Amino acid sequence: MSGDSLAAGSFVAADYAVFALMLLVSAAVGVYHAWMDRGQASLGDFLMGGRRLTALPVSLSLTASFMSAITVLSNPAEVYLYGASIGFYGLSYVMAMVVTSEFFLPVFYRLAITSTYEYLELRFSRATRLLGTMLFIVQTILYTGIVIYVPALALNQVTGMDLWGAIISTGVVCTFYCTMGGLRAVVWTDVFQLGVMLAGFLSVIIRSVIVQGGVLPVISDSQIFGLDGSIQRWEIFKGFVAERFSTNCFMFLFHDSFDTNPLRRHTFWTITIGGTFVWVSIYGINQAQVQRYISCKSITHARLSLYINLVGLCAILLCSVFAGMCLFSVYKECDPWTAGLVSAPDQLMPYLVMDILGDYPGLPGLFVAAAYSGSLRLIQYFSLKLFQPTLRICLLYGVVCIGMAGLASLMGGILQATISIFGIIGGPLLGVFTLGIFCPFANSKGALSGLVSGLVLSLWVGIGAQIYPPPPEMSRPLSLTTEGCNFTATDSLNWTSTALPTQMSDHVPLPPTSSPLLADSWYSLSYLYFSPIGTIITVSVGLLVSLLTGGWKLKVESRLTLMKEDTTLYHLFKFFKERVTRRTGEFDLTRDREEKAGSTNPAFCDVELDLTKGSVPT
Structure with a gap:
């Protein structure tokens, strides 16, 4: 069946x-x-x-x-x-x-x-x-x-x-x-x-x-x-x-x-x-x-x-x-x-x-x-x-x-x-x-060199892993069984008491008998690390080549790079800084008023008692 x-x-x-x-x-x-x-003005729209x-x-x-x-x-x-x-x-x-x-x-x-x-x-x-x-x-x-x-x-x-x-x-x-x-x-x-x-x-x-x-x-x-x-x-x-x-x-x-x-x-x-x-x-x-x-x-x-x-x-x-x-x-x-x-x-x-x-x-x-x-x-x-x-x-x-x-x-x-x-x-x-x-300071020479280097290395490990798959102990497939398989007929999904013979599972392909030295290390690397490898190599080579080819002299438009004003963290810091500054300013104003008028109540700010006339100026 x-x-x-x-x-x-x-x-x-x-x-x-x-x-x-x-x-x-x-x-x-x-x-x-x-x-x-249908009447949109531009391809951008x-x-x-x-x-x-x-x-x-x-x-x-x-x-x-x-x-x-x-x-x-x-x-x-x-x-x-x-x-x-x-x-x-x-x-x-x-x-x-x-x-x-x-x-x-x-x-x-x-x-x-x-x-x-x-x-x-x-x-x-x-x-x-x-x-x-x-x-x-x-x-x-x-x-x-x-x-x-x-x-x-x-x-x-x-x-x-x-x-x-x-x-x-x-x-x-x-x-x-x-x-x-x-x-x-x-x-x-x-x-x-x-x-x-x-x-x-x-x-x-x-x-x-x-x-x-x-x-x-x-x-x-x-x-x-x-x-x-x-x-x-x-x-x-x-x-x-x-x-x-x-x-x-x-x-x-x-x-x-x-x-x-x-x-x-x-x-x-x-x-x-x-x-x-x-x-x-x-x-x-x-x-x-x-x-x-x-x-x-x-x-x-x-x-x-x-x-x-x-x-x-x-x-x-x-x-x-x-x-x-x-x-x-x-x-x-x-x-x-x-x-x-x-x-x-x-x-x-x-x-x-x-x-x-x-x-x-x-x-x-x-x-x-x-x-x-x-x-x-x-x-x-x-x-x-x-x-x-x-x-x-x-x-x-x-x-x-x-x-x-x-x-x-x-x-x-x-x-x-x-x-x-x-x-x-x-x-x-x-x-x-x-x-x-x-x-x-990254320049075009560094970018191209880094991109090619990262691609070559990630292709190397990726293709190698496809040709020489890692051993089962690294992928750790779970055990599966057919011991409970019992069928009534070829066109039904119901079960009976007739057991189906257990077959060997081939879930994870075994590597060839003769494999290179890198098969058990480099090629067995988890496939999830292919991306970090490509990114890190690209950045590292790109920075090195850029510095060696005068990238530190490069002047780049600020709009093409990340600015501190772009991040939420900067705006949060600015917000709390303004709050602290405002509170500090209010504290300083209150202290000045107290020293000058003897009271923190703003209703009495800058008001002097005229004792000679026995009245309070309005």
Whole structure:
């Protein structure tokens, strides 16, 4: 029996109707804004919405922009396979929003540029801008290819559609969809599709909790079942759960998650440090995000949009982590992947949907719509807003992205592949922007040298890690079993007493027998450190080359670098200083009055008693 046989024909009319409704509403929003904005005066208005947007819709759009099918399908699968440590991303979100709001947003908002890569030309040179733009386009195409591939997996699982048929159809629909409206259309489509994503998550979570008998059994399963009892899926909140199962409610503080070994795939340190660099490169300099928040009508609205977006990011993260725990709780005794019921880990969530929601027409369609909507949104944005609204370029972009989807199918874990792409390319890009904004003496020679050096080094470690994967003890996959798998028939998801033979799992590929000396050290580095490596090397080489080539003599316009007046900390300091000065001034005035008039009451200030006439002058 195969997963395909289980999934074929599982969609009913109601599911297709819900899925089609999502497409129609999204397209309708785009068509409406395209029609309403057809007379916009300039390309800047088209790309930035006239800078009249407010914080709330922009914040929801920021949240939705990188919460795609990867979040809906890959995050729960990550928790199912490796544990809930990805919940530490919540801390990296917080740090990334603070850094973006304080250091990057003020400069980009002040310049009011339609592309972040214009900054590289203004600050350094046209060559730096061209290289940065080229890297961004490569990053975008790779990422979009993955985003096409992931929902195609979902369609393949729940409808039985051929995988490549799903990939091509997804690419064709997205290429057509990219011809819709301006930035306002993108923002409001994001708002709608974020709601679809949350609804899809909640439908799975609520039904899973009902099937398993409540929230506590799901948490209990995640705590009890792990790899030799040492790694728990609920490891982040293990201390709180331990109050019900153990007297040591703070044992999570000393858990393996706090191991400082940089070769460990996921730890508190790799996720918070490496994740911060990744998310700063996304929110701080990525055109998709910067273009959204600089479209706000004031810098206060722009900052507020980032912090409201933070709430949305954490909510989505919590949903995806708990969905992964529900996935494990349902299949803790029969892993569908090991049993051969699905062909890839990213099909686990669609498989669960058809298992527990198949009797509720429309809900499977809602979940697939949630996964699919992220792809439509991203491809619409990248192809139309970044490569200009010409049919030829949109078509070419669609074809290239479909080709990249094939490459994505060979990259293993989708979540890791995505973050690796953002790390390898985004890290050096973050470094060159950091040079420009924070270092007034950095020159164009230093910027180019640093960018190339950071890219070469991050490519070296990234490609090496792909060729020579780290050993399983570094990635620490969790134990899965098929001992409880019992089937009645090839077309049913019910269980009987006939056991399915246990198969060996190949979740983590083993490295080749002959590997270079660097395979167990440099190439085994956690993929989350790719971004810090690229950033640090770019900045270090850029500073050194700039100083050696006379950068200390460089005179840079103040508007191109971060000024103290740009930061909230400066304004807070100024506010409290004024308050202290005012209080000190009031104290000095009161003292002068007391010395002069003998009273602190201002009614008696500068009034002298005329004792010779026995009256008080008026």
